[in-house]
Amino acid sequence: MDEPPRHSAVADSSTSEPILVPARIVNEFVYCPRLAYLEWVQQEWADSSDTVEGRHAHRRIEQARGDLPPPLAVSDEEKIHARSVTLSSQRLGLIATIDLIEGEGGMVTPVDYKRGKRPHVAQGAYDPERVQLCAQALLLEEHGYTCTEGVIYYAGSRERVRVQFDDALRELTRNAVAGLRALAESGQIPPPLEDSPKCPRCSLVGICLPDEVNLLRGSNAEVRPLAVAHDHALPLYIQSHNAKVRKNGELLEIYEEDETVHTVRLGDLSQVVLMGNVSLTAPTLHELMARGIPVSWHSYGGWFLGHTIGTGHKNVELRTAQYRASFDPATCLRLAKGFVSAKIRNQRTLLRRNWKRADDPEGVLNLFESDLRRALAAESLESLLGAEGQAAARYFANFSAMLRQEDRAGWHFDFQKRNRRPPTDPVNALLSFAYTLLVRTWTVTLSSVGFDPYRGFYHQPRYGRPALALDMMEPFRPLLADSSVIQAINNGEVRGSDFIRRAGAVSLTNEGRKSFIAAFERRLGQEVTHPVFGYRVSYRRLLELQARLFARYLLGEIPEYPNFTTR
Amino acid sequence: MNEEHLYIVCYDIRDPRRWRRVFRKLCGYGEWLQLSVFQCRLNRVRRAELSAALDSLIHHDADHVIILDLGPADKVSPKISSLGKPVEPIQRKPIVI
Numbered sequence: 175m176d177e178p179p180r181h182s183a184v185a186d187s188s189t190s191e192p193i194l195v196p197a198r199i200v201n202e203f204v205y206c207p208r209l210a211y212l213e214w215v216q217q218e219w220a221d222s223s224d225t226v227e228g229r230h231a232h233r234r235i236e237q238a239r240g241d242l243p244p245p246l247a248v249s250d251e252e253k254i255h256a257r258s259v260t261l262s263s264q265r266l267g268l269i270a271t272i273d274l275i276e277g278e279g280g281m282v283t284p285v286d287y288k289r290g291k292r293p294h295v296a297q298g299a300y301d302p303e304r305v306q307l308c309a310q311a312l313l314l315e316e317h318g319y320t321c322t323e324g325v326i327y328y329a330g331s332r333e334r335v336r337v338q339f340d341d342a343l344r345e346l347t348r349n350a351v352a353g354l355r356a357l358a359e360s361g362q363i364p365p366p367l368e369d370s371p372k373c374p375r376c377s378l379v380g381i382c383l384p385d386e387v388n389l390l391r392g393s394n395a396e397v398r399p400l401a402v403a404h405d406h407a408l409p410l411y412i413q414s415h416n417a418k419v420r421k422n423g424e425l426l427e428i429y430e431e432d433e434t435v436h437t438v439r440l441g442d443l444s445q446v447v448l449m450g451n452v453s454l455t456a457p458t459l460h461e462l463m464a465r466g467i468p469v470s471w472h473s474y475g476g477w478f479l480g481h482t483i484g485t486g487h488k489n490v491e492l493r494t495a496q497y498r499a500s501f502d503p504a505t506c507l508r509l510a511k512g513f514v515s516a517k518i519r520n521q522r523t524l525l526r527r528n529w530k531r532a533d534d535p536e537g538v539l540n541l542f543e544s545d546l547r548r549a550l551a552a553e554s555l556e557s558l559l560g561a562e563g564q565a566a567a568r569y570f571a572n573f574s575a576m577l578r579q580e581d582r583a584g585w586h587f588d589f590q591k592r593n594r595r596p597p598t599d600p601v602n603a604l605l606s607f608a609y610t611l612l613v614r615t616w617t618v619t620l621s622s623v624g625f626d627p628y629r630g631f632y633h634q635p636r637y638g639r640p641a642l643a644l645d646m647m648e649p650f651r652p653l654l655a656d657s658s659v660i661q662a663i664n665n666g667e668v669r670g671s672d673f674i675r676r677a678g679a680v681s682l683t684n685e686g687r688k689s690f691i692a693a694f695e696r697r698l699g700q701e702v703t704h705p706v707f708g709y710r711v712s713y714r715r716l717l718e719l720q721a722r723l724f725a726r727y728l729l730g731e732i733p734e735y736p737n738f739t740t741r
Numbered sequence: 742m743n744e745e746h747l748y749i750v751c752y753d754i755r756d757p758r759r760w761r762r763v764f765r766k767l768c769g770y771g772e773w774l775q776l777s778v779f780q781c782r783l784n785r786v787r788r789a790e791l792s793a794a795l796d797s798l799i800h801h802d803a804d805h806v807i808i809l810d811l812g813p814a815d816k817v818s819p820k821i822s823s824l825g826k827p828v829e830p831i832q833r834k835p836i837v838i
Contacts, residue, residue, distance in 0.1 A: 223785035230793035406745055406784045411837040424769020428838055436838050439769050441787060688837050695835040 194262050195354055197270035197313075200347070201306035203354040205372070207364040212378055215358050217488035218624075222377035228289040231329040232273070245280050245318035253278055261313040268351060270310045273327075277319070284310040284324045291330035298335040299326050301346070308347040311339050361491075363729065369395045383722055386707055390723075390732040399709035401719060407444035411691050412452045413474075413684060419446075421458040443467050445618050449687075450474030468618050475681060476610045478640075481617065489624035495728040496642070500629050507555060509645070509735065510632035514549045514562045516649035516737035518542055521569040523740055524652040528576035528660055538572055555632065566592070573656075577601070578664045596679035603673060603680045604662065604690060608655035609647075611694050615717065616643035616650075623721040646721065649737050654697055654713060662693040706736050746788070747817065747830055748781045749774075749809040754799065762798050763806075767791075772831055782814045782831040 196214075203210035212218045240256035254277040262269035274285035286307050293300055299307075307324040314321045326335045337343070357364065366384035367373060373384045385397040410426070412419065417430050426443070428436045446462060448454070449472045454462075462469055463484035470481040499505045522542040529535040545565035552558035570592040577589065589601040597603040617640045620627040630641025632648070662668045672686025682690065698714040711719065720738055727735040750767060754760035754777075767773075770791050771781025783791060788808075795806050811819045814830070821828050 221786055223789040226786055226789035226793060230789075230796065233793075233797065406782075406787065406833070408833060408835045411835065414838050417838065423765040436836065438836055439771075441769050441790070442833075691837045692835070695837075 194264075194269035195267055195351055197268060197306050197309040200268075200309050200350050200354055201302040203357070204302040204305050204346075204350050206367055206370075206376070207353075207357060208366055208382060208384075209376065209378060210354060211357060211363045212382060214354075215361075216363075216491055216624075218378060218381050220377045220381060222375070224289065224375065225377050231289040232287060242275055254282060261310075261317060263313055263316040266312055266316055266351070267355065268309055268313055270306075270313055272310045272314075275314070276325075280318075280320050282314055282319045282321055284314060284321070285327055285334075286310070286324070287327050287329060289329055292328040292333040292335055297337075299337060304337050304343055305347045305350050307337050308339050308343050309351065312344070312347065363731065365391070365731075368393065369398075374398070374400055380718075381722060383719075383726065386719075386723065387726055387731055389707065390726075390734070390736065397707045397709065399707075399711075402709055402711045402715060407442055409445045409447055409695065410438050410443055411447045411449070413449035413687060415451060415684075417452045418455070419452065419458055420455045421461050426458065440465065440467075445470065447614065448472065449476060466622075468621065470614050470618065472610070472614070476607050476687070478610055478614050478617070481614075481621070483621055487621065487624035492624045492725050492729065493626050495725075495730075496625055496629060499728050500631055506631040507552070507558070510555055510558055511550060511552060512735060512737045513632050513645050513648040514558055515546055516739050517562070517651060518546050518549060518565045519739045520649050520652040521565060521656075524656060524660075525569065525572055525576065528657075530578065531575040535572075535575070538568070541568060555634075558632075569652075573601075576660050596681070598678055598680060600668075600670070600673045600680055601659065601663070603682055604659045604668065605655065607682060607687065607690060608659050608694060609651065611691065612647050612650060612655045613640060613643050615654075615698070616640070616647045619717045619721050620646065623718065623725060625721065625725070646724065649739065650717070653738075653740060654694070658690070658694040658697045661697065662690050665693075667693050702740065705739060705741065745782050745784045745814040745833070747811040747814040747819065748783060748788070749811060750779045750781055750791075750806065751809075752777050752795075752799075752806040753804060755803040756800070759798060759800065759804065763795065763804075766794050766798060774828070780828075780831060782833060 199210050199214045202213055238258040240254075242254060242256040242259050243252070254275060256275045258271060258273065259275055260269065260271045272284045273287045276283045276285060284307060286303065288303060292298075297304065303326055307326060311321040311324055322339055324337045324339065326337060327333075328335065366382055366387050368384075368388060370384070373379050373382075376382070380401045383401055385395065385400060388395060389397050412428060414428075414430060414435070417428050417435070420427050420429070421440070422437075424440055426438045426440055427434045428438070440461065443462075443465075445467060446454075446469045448469065451474065454469070459469065459482065463482070466484060468481050468483045471479040473479060499509075519542075522539055526535060526539055542565060545561055545568065548564070549558055549561035552561055570589075573592075574589040588599060590599075592605065593599075593602050594606050597606050617627045620640075620643055625642055627640040627643045630643075630645045633639065633641040633644040667689045668682075668686050672683050672689065673680050674683055699712055701710045701712050702716065703710050704716070704719075716738065723732070724735050726732050748771070750771065752760075752763055752767075754763050764773075767779045767781070770783065770787065771779040774780050781791065792808070799806060811817055814833075819830065
C-alpha cells in the first residue's frame, strides 16, 4: 500500500489523515467548481424545488438493505443486491454512499438514482453524473470487486443508462478528485460562471450571486434577476401580555389563558419576535431551531435582549475574514466612510422627497454636500464621527419638515431634536422603536448569512452591542426606519392616543406598537430598483443581498462593497 | 420566477388514521376550506415539499389527492362562486399579535 497523501488544509488534525472527498461533491465540482466550494468548504446550503424532489426520489433507496459480501467470499452464482452502501478509501481520499450495488460473483455494477429525466446526449449522461458513478466504481475496485460499467437510473423517465468505465472517464474522475482537493487546500473560491444557463436552476444562486459578482468584478454581461426571489416566509411578532406559544404538528398555537388566539403555519415563518412576557415551550424552541427560524427576545419596551438560533452558521471562512478585516484600521476606516457617506446621501434624499414645508429645501440640501465631503475626507474614525454628527444634527433639525402638521383630531406631532434614553416626545419614541426593529432585522439577516453580528468596523465592539448590525444599518436608517415613522404619522396610523407619558418619558402603547410594526414590515415588503443591478427587489430581500455582497467583499471577491443609496 | 401560486388541494382518503395525518400535514401548508379541501399559497419549494409529504403519507392504490394550480397568487383573482360563506384567497402578511 502507498503512503496516504498528506493534505494540510483538508486534514483532520486529530488523526492527520486526509479528509475524504464525498463523490457527491466531485459531481458538483465537475458541474461548477464554485458550487463545490460553497457546499463543501463553506458549508452553504439552500433548497430548491429540484433538491426537495431529489430527496423524495431517494427516500426508499436510502434505507440500507441487502448485503454486500466481501469479494473473496462470493461464490460465482451468488447474486448481490445491496442498497445504500457507504465505502471509503484513504488511498483514493474518497467516500461515497452507493444507492444500489447489483452483481454476480465478483463482478458488480453501481447504480445511481437521479431525480430527472434521461438527457439526450451522446454519452447517455452528463459528465458530472458519469464522474460521480466512476468515483463509486473506483471505490468498489479498491475494495477488491471488479467493476467495468455502472448504471444511472433516471426516476423522471424510469430509464436506465449504462456508463462504461473506460480509461478516459477514469482519468477524468481522478483529475476531478485531485482538482477538488487542490481547490479546498487553496482556500480560494473559484469565480462564478459567466452568464451560464446552469445558474437559473441552481439552488445556491442567491448565495453565489454569479451575475452580481461578475458585474462588480468588471464584467459587461447583463445582470439577470436570479437572486431576487420573493420571500414567502414572514415574521411573527408576539407582544401580547402573558401569551404562550406551543407547537401542534405543523402549526404554532399562540394561546392566552388556555384559549388559542391565533395559529401560524411553521412553514410560513421566517423569524419569531417576542416582546415582553411571552413564553415558548421547549418542543417549540427545538422545532424552531431545527428549522433554522431565529427567535429574538425583547423587553416589554422593545429593547433588544438577544436571539436564539440553532447551532449557528457553518461558514467559518466568512467569520474568519470578518475578524481579520476588523483588526485592520485602514479597512475599518474605508468601510466606515462608505457606511456614513451612504447614510448622509440617503438622509438628504429622504428630506428632498418628503419635504412638506412651504420654503425651498435647496439651501438645506446643499449643506449636506459639505458634510459628505467632510466624511469622505475623514482620516480617522473620530473625525468621521464628527462629520456624521454634523449631518445628523442638520437632518434632525429639519426632520419635522417631513411630518404632516396636524391630523383631523387636532393632534400635532411636535419634533424639535433627536433624543433617546428615554425619548421625551412621541416622534422620538417612534424613532427609537424603529431603530430597535431595524437592528433586530439586521442582526437576524447577518447571522443567517454567516456573520458574527457583534464584531463591527465603524461601531467598535462594546459589550452586548451588535456592532456589525449597527454598521450595516447606517445607510438604511433613513430609508427604512425614518421613512416608516414618517409614513405611520402622515397616514394617521399612529395617533396621540397611542402614547403614554410617564415622568417625562414617552413610550408606545400596545396598540401603537402593533400599528407601527405593521407600518415597518410593510416598508420592508416594498420594492425598490437596485441602483447597481437595475432589477426590482423588496427591501426585505435587499438586506440579505447586501449582506451577501458584503461577504463577497470581505472574502476578496469584489474590490469594493457597494453601499445602497436611492435617488 | 419563484413566485407563489394559489392551489386548491382536495383529497379522498380511505382510512381515518391516514385521513387525520393528511389533514394535519395540510394544516401546515394552507387553510382548511371545507371537508377534504384546502387552499394553499406556495412557492415552488413549498409545492415540492407538499407533494413529497403527501406522497409518503397516502396509499397509492386506495387514496387520491388532487392539487389544482390557480395561478400566481398575487396576480390572479380566481373566479369562485360561493353560496353561503365568502371565500377569501390567502393573503401574505406579517402576523403581529
